[in-house]
Amino acid sequence: MPDGPRLEDAVNETCPWSGDPIAADSLTTYRGAVVGFCNPGCRDKFDTATTAFDLALDARQARQD
Numbered sequence: 001m002p003d004g005p006r007l008e009d010a011v012n013e014t015c016p017w018s019g020d021p022i023a024a025d026s027l028t029t030y031r032g033a034v035v036g037f038c039n040p041g042c043r044d045k046f047d048t049a050t051t052a053f054d055l056a057l058d059a060r061q062a063r064q065d
Contacts, residue, residue, distance in 0.1 A: 005029050010036035017042040 005027040015022055015038035022036025026043045029035070030050055037043040 005034040009034040015042050
């Protein structure tokens with residue numbers, strides 16, 4: 001059994017950046033769900049963007065607490 005996300009578990013069939021089909025080497029997990037991309041570059045762009053937004057949201061929440 002492979003370690004990490006599996007293609008068949010992805011919540012999408014096409015890359016949200018390009019619209020191309022997702023690839024097995026371009027998966028990530030976000031908020032407990034497997035998200036697929038057409039290539040590792042698109043996956044990494046997503047990871048960078050979501051990390052930045054998650055950090056900003058966490059900081060905002062901490063200021064409100």
